[in-house]
Amino acid sequence: MVTGPPRLRVVGDDVYPDWETIYRENVDRVYRLMFAKVGNRPDAEDLTEEVFLAALRPLRMSASVGEVRAYLLTVARTVLAGYWRRTLGRPVTTLDTEQIEDVFEPARPNGVASARAEMILAALPPRYRQVLELRFLRAYTLKEAAAELGVTVGNVKVLQHRALRQAAVVAEGMRP
Amino acid sequence: MRTRQLRRFVADLLRGRRTRRFAADADEEAYVRTAIELRSAAGDRPSEEFVDALRKRLSAAMEDESAEPVRLTTGRRRFVQAAGMVAGVAAGSAAVGAAAGFTLGQQETLADQGDTLQPNDGQWRTVAASAELPDGGVKPFDLGTVLGFVQRTDGKLRAVSGVCTHLGCRLVLDLPHRQLNCPCHRAAFSVGGQVLRHQLPTQLPPLPRLAVREIDGAIQVFAPHA
Numbered sequence: 001m002v003t004g005p006p007r008l009r010v011v012g013d014d015v016y017p018d019w020e021t022i023y024r025e026n027v028d029r030v031y032r033l034m035f036a037k038v039g040n041r042p043d044a045e046d047l048t049e050e051v052f053l054a055a056l057r058p059l060r061m062s063a064s065v066g067e068v069r070a071y072l073l074t075v076a077r078t079v080l081a082g083y084w085r086r087t088l089g090r091p092v093t094t095l096d097t098e099q100i101e102d103v104f105e106p107a108r109p110n111g112v113a114s115a116r117a118e119m120i121l122a123a124l125p126p127r128y129r130q131v132l133e134l135r136f137l138r139a140y141t142l143k144e145a146a147a148e149l150g151v152t153v154g155n156v157k158v159l160q161h162r163a164l165r166q167a168a169v170v171a172e173g174m175r176p
Numbered sequence: 177m178r179t180r181q182l183r184r185f186v187a188d189l190l191r192g193r194r195t196r197r198f199a200a201d202a203d204e205e206a207y208v209r210t211a212i213e214l215r216s217a218a219g220d221r222p223s224e225e226f227v228d229a230l231r232k233r234l235s236a237a238m239e240d241e242s243a244e245p246v247r248l249t250t251g252r253r254r255f256v257q258a259a260g261m262v263a264g265v266a267a268g269s270a271a272v273g274a275a276a277g278f279t280l281g282q283q284e285t286l287a288d289q290g291d292t293l294q295p296n297d298g299q300w301r302t303v304a305a306s307a308e309l310p311d312g313g314v315k316p317f318d319l320g321t322v323l324g325f326v327q328r329t330d331g332k333l334r335a336v337s338g339v340c341t342h343l344g345c346r347l348v349l350d351l352p353h354r355q356l357n358c359p360c361h362r363a364a365f366s367v368g369g370q371v372l373r374h375q376l377p378t379q380l381p382p383l384p385r386l387a388v389r390e391i392d393g394a395i396q397v398f399a400p401h402a
Contacts, residue, residue, distance in 0.1 A: 019238060023231060031222035039212035042194045045226050052234055074343045088200040092209050097343055097360075117217035120210070135190060136214040161183060168203075168210040 014065045019056050022068055027052070030076060037080055037093040050079045073097045116174070123170045128163035135160055178204065186211050300389065300396040303335070309395055314367045316349055321400035324386055325349060325356060327367045335388035335397050336369035341381045356383070 016022045030051050035044035055075040063071070077095040084092050117137070121129045127149075134140040134148055135156075145160075146153045181198045188195045189211055200208060303317035303326055314327040316338060323346070324338040338347050338356070345360035355372055356365045363374035369383035387398035 019234070020231070023234060027227055027230065028222060031226075032219060035220040036216045037212070038195075039189050039215040040195060041192050041220065044220070045222070045230075046194075048222065048226075049230050049233070052230065053237060056234060056238060070343055087195065087197045088205065088208065090200050090202075090205045092200070092205050093212060114217040114219075117214050120214070132214060136211075137217060139190075157183065160186070161179065164182075164186065164207055164211055167214070168206040171210040171213060172206050 015063065016065060016068060022056065023052060026069070026072055030072060033076060033095070034080070037095065038083065043083070047076075047079055047083055051076045054079065070097070119174065120167050120171050124163065124166055127159065128166055131156060131159045132163050132167060182207055189215050298398050298400045300391075301399050301402075302394045302396050304395045306390055306393045306395060309333075314349060314351060314354065317397070319397070319399050320402050322386065322397070324383075324397070325367060326388060326395055326397065329368075333388045333390060333395060334368055335386040336365075336367070336383040337386060339383075340365075341383060342374070342376060347383075 016025070027048065031044055031048045034047040034051075035041065038044055038047065051072065055072055073095065074097055077097050080093065080095055081091060084090060121132060124132070131145060131149065134145040135142075140148065142153045142156050146156045149156065149159070151159070178198070182204060185195050185198070185208060301319050303319065304315050309315050309326065309328045311328050311331060314325055316325050317323065318338075322337070324336055325347075326333065326335040328334075336356075339345070340347055340358040340360065340363055342358065342361060342363055345358050347356040347358055347365065349367075350357050350364075354367050356367060358364065358374075361374065361376060363376070363380060364372040365383050366372055369385060371380050371382055374380045389396050389398075
């Protein structure tokens with residue numbers, strides 16, 4: 001009979017020594033993953049917090065690194081699904097938990113996402129491509145974009161909306 | 177397509193604000209997804225302030241022993257309670273893991289197919305009356321700390337974990353085919369726990385067995401305390 005608090009043990013692969021190490025070594029990845037899926041910092045921070053709050057308590061164990069990552073990703077998928085159910089009522093973006101190694105490889109520029117963005121933009125008429133590049137990739141304000149494009153702020157809004165609608169058609173056509 | 181709500185969503189996105197709720201249709205979903213895709217193309221990293229503040233919040237939460245465990249559910253896919261999910265993932269990859277209240281020693285490593293999970297701090301808990309499980313029958317059970325399926329074949333009892341050994345999704349009984357289906361990645365196990373099929377690039381371990389007995393008209397599984 002074991003006495004005292006439950007102890008959890010694992011044998012085999014590399015393990016994390018404690019929950020703080022799990023957190024420290026995975027928080028950057030989980031955040032970047034969430035940012036890629038929601039596109040804004042406050043929501044990405046909220047979701048990252050939600051993942052670790054949900055995951056770490058039951059993770060007070062020495063599961064292997066691979067198992068912990070798989071588990072974090074499973075929790076992240078559930079958290080993301082809940083976020084979209086609450087906000088737009090549809091699974092706008094999802095997480096594929098079978099791509100664990102891709103997600104948890106060492107931090108690097110978001111190469112896959114930017115390559116896909118370039119492909120989407122490349123398929124658009126020049127004016128649409130230009131306004132989306134200025135606003136989304138180069139973070140120009142409406143006023144700055146208007147000056148760059150030589151139009152009014154109102155025109156930038158209209159152009160951006162039309163460009164995004166067209167980009168959505170292109171992006172959907174590129175989905176696997 | 178509701179232009180005003182979409183423009184507001186994109187404006188929030190571009191200003192780095194929390195986005196606001198609205199009920200989107202399929203066209204709007206594609207629009208929003210594309211906006212996110214373009215916006216996040218450059219990537220982003222968490223600020224040091226956020227990382228540090230969250231570490232402190234987690235530290236406080238981890239010290240709060242009285243807090244309830246988190247239950248994770250989704251609309252499309254059902255997951256077992258978080259602790260059980262960890263146990264499933266751990267056991268599934270031939271390493272030994274355990275949910276709270278349940279310890280396994282090294283000698284009980286699940287290296288062999290069909291090994292039996294045997295908590296050394298558990299109790300026999302009734303999962304069905306004997307009469308509820310005729311020969312050839314299969315019955316699911318959920319004891320909170322562990323869930324699974326018990327079956328009687330040729331008079332012999334067998335109980336297996338009800339958690340997929342891939343990522344811990346809760347298995348669903350397909351009684352006509354006598355198999356257990358994983359709703360997440362289309363894996364299937366026999367009711368005895370053997371892998372029938374999967375589409376994963378890695379080997380999928382069989383379901384761990386649970387110690388089971390029949391006594392005084394009751395079928396019992398040795399499981400962690402509730």
